[in-house]
Amino acid sequence: MIKQPVHIDESDVVIRLRSLEKSFGNLHVLRGIDLDVHKGENVVVLGRSGTGKSVLIKIISGLLKADAGEVWVLGEDMNAINPKSLRALRLKIGFSFQNSALYDSMTIKENLEFPLVRNKKHLTRKEINLAVEKVLDDVGLLQTLRQMPAELSGGQRKRVGIARTLILQPEIMLYDEPTAGLDPITSTDINNLINEVQQQYGTSSIIITHDLTCAKTTGDRIAMMVEGRFIQQGSFETIFESNDPTVTSFYQYNFINGDETNQK
Amino acid sequence: MSKELKTSGKYLLSARADKFFLSLYQVYRFLLLFFKEALLPPYEWKEVIRQCYNVGYKSLPLISLTGFITGIVFTKQSRPSLAEFGATSWLPSLIAIAIIRALAPLVTALIAAGKVGSNMGAELGSMRVTEQIDAMEVSATNPFKFLVVTRIQATTLMIPILMMYTAFVGLIGSYLNIHANELTSFKAFFQSAFVTITFRDFFISSLKALVYGFTIGATGCFQGYYATQGTQGVGRAANWAVVVSMFLIFVEEITIVQIFNSIRTG
Numbered sequence: 001m002i003k004q005p006v007h008i009d010e011s012d013v014v015i016r017l018r019s020l021e022k023s024f025g026n027l028h029v030l031r032g033i034d035l036d037v038h039k040g041e042n043v044v045v046l047g048r049s050g051t052g053k054s055v056l057i058k059i060i061s062g063l064l065k066a067d068a069g070e071v072w073v074l075g076e077d078m079n080a081i082n083p084k085s086l087r088a089l090r091l092k093i094g095f096s097f098q099n100s101a102l103y104d105s106m107t108i109k110e111n112l113e114f115p116l117v118r119n120k121k122h123l124t125r126k127e128i129n130l131a132v133e134k135v136l137d138d139v140g141l142l143q144t145l146r147q148m149p150a151e152l153s154g155g156q157r158k159r160v161g162i163a164r165t166l167i168l169q170p171e172i173m174l175y176d177e178p179t180a181g182l183d184p185i186t187s188t189d190i191n192n193l194i195n196e197v198q199q200q201y202g203t204s205s206i207i208i209t210h211d212l213t214c215a216k217t218t219g220d221r222i223a224m225m226v227e228g229r230f231i232q233q234g235s236f237e238t239i240f241e242s243n244d245p246t247v248t249s250f251y252q253y254n255f256i257n258g259d260e261t262n263q264k
Numbered sequence: 265m266s267k268e269l270k271t272s273g274k275y276l277l278s279a280r281a282d283k284f285f286l287s288l289y290q291v292y293r294f295l296l297l298f299f300k301e302a303l304l305p306p307y308e309w310k311e312v313i314r315q316c317y318n319v320g321y322k323s324l325p326l327i328s329l330t331g332f333i334t335g336i337v338f339t340k341q342s343r344p345s346l347a348e349f350g351a352t353s354w355l356p357s358l359i360a361i362a363i364i365r366a367l368a369p370l371v372t373a374l375i376a377a378g379k380v381g382s383n384m385g386a387e388l389g390s391m392r393v394t395e396q397i398d399a400m401e402v403s404a405t406n407p408f409k410f411l412v413v414t415r416i417q418a419t420t421l422m423i424p425i426l427m428m429y430t431a432f433v434g435l436i437g438s439y440l441n442i443h444a445n446e447l448t449s450f451k452a453f454f455q456s457a458f459v460t461i462t463f464r465d466f467f468i469s470s471l472k473a474l475v476y477g478f479t480i481g482a483t484g485c486f487q488g489y490y491a492t493q494g495t496q497g498v499g500r501a502a503n504w505a506v507v508v509s510m511f512l513i514f515v516e517e518i519t520i521v522q523i524f525n526s527i528r529t530g
Contacts, residue, residue: 061402063400090402095402099395101394103391103397104396115404119405164399168403256515
């Protein structure tokens with residue numbers, strides 16, 4: 001089912017990218033990206049693997065530096081931000097990694113309380129425990145509290161990864177391939193969770209994916225990326241109706257790979 | 265600079281030489297960052313204590329076994345030579361000099377390089393390739409301070425303590441062997457052993473162990489923290505952590521001994 005777009009105040013931009021460029025050696029990954037993400041909006045960056053989608057959100061989170069162009073996140077210029085302000089800004093950004101990136105040596109509880117213990121030192125042990133239980137309950141995995149990450153399934157790990165970012169109540173969520181490697185039912189659960197997070201926590205999100213179902217069910221707006229550029233932006237229907245051969249070949253690729261719900 | 269060189273396809277000296285000097289520069293920057301992060305607050309005392317437990321307490325069984333066997337074997341091997349001159353009464357002194365001045369620091373460091381260094385290389389390497397270090401960074405935690413600085417501090421603190429322990433266990437092993445053959449009492453053994461040992465010997469050995477500890481921690485963390493290329497990179501990080509730290513330990517051993525011998529004779 002196509003997601004019903006939420007009401008967006010277009011004057012309230014939380015992420016602004018202008019003429020963004022990034023290269024690794026001879027490999028020109030991002031070639032002039034322009035994007036605005038508004039408060040409360042889910043923007044899906046759709047494209048094939050290796051087109052620079054993950055690099056884009058790593059630049060937004062400050063893990064990578066752009067070679068050229070402007071990056072503004074919650075009013076902060078990421079090209080000129082000092083370490084102290086970057087640290088404060090990161091408390092407002094949640095990053096859900098493709099492979100969840102849970103700390104292997106810690107239990108689920110320790111994974112979840114890690115950002116709190118590190119950054120909210122005024123909290124009591126009881127407050128930390130309550131916050132951990134609440135956020136784990138929000139993703140439906142309260143029973144995994146004492147387990148180790150290795151004991152969880154791929155879908156459960158994704159959920160815990162999302163819960164770990166939610167514990168700091170971020171304003172922005174960055175999802176890197178949230179449904180990659182998951183079966184269709186678990187993928188649907190994750191897509192629903194992304195929408196629940198948007199509603200419950202009021203987050204603005206960028207969702208990186210090559211999964212059309214994920215794009216269709218979570219995106220208020222889709223940005224189609226090909227070879228480091230956005231070739232189209234708009235609602236899912238707008239992109240879906242496009243006659244651009246690159247866009248149609250992407251649909252065909254998804255169809256051939258079994259996503260029959262996305263047949264044109 | 266490396267990017268410019270790569271993209272232009274030109275090298276200052278040659279591909280290998282440039283790579284070598286760039287690696288040295290990376291090591292220099294790593295050490296500079298370590299001292300900066302170690303000296304500036306906030307300090308990660310809890311994590312340092314946790315790492316001390318990992319490095320020290322968890323190494324005890326292996327260190328005990330190695331130290332004990334070293335003491336016994338060295339005593340057994342030395343006895344025939346001394347017996348030829350009727351000087352077996354010198355065994356405790358000889359063993360104490362050998363263990364405290366050379367064997368204890370070296371054996372402890374080599375065991376720790378294999379156990380602790382490789383562990384650090386593999387653990388941090390695995391965290392790097394599975395994006396756990398990035399996850400730490402985006403959750404507003406300084407991963408270098410939390411993961412690297414604490415581990416290097418722990419090895420620097422714990423290797424001298426482990427060295428003392430190895431020396432003690434080695435001497436116990438030696439005593440048991442001497443007691444079994446020469447019926448020497450515990451008191452007589454230790455009185456004889458420490459006749460030739462001075463505070464200076466303990467000081468030099470502790471200093472050596474301190475340097476080895478820093479080397480093991482820094483090498484393991486450097487290899488792991490900058491690991492690349494997936495699981496292959498993790499294996500390489502663990503392997504290089506051991507190889508490089510063992511090589512450096514021997515270089516440091518000969519350098520420190522040379523320096524203190526020059527001071528002694530000079």
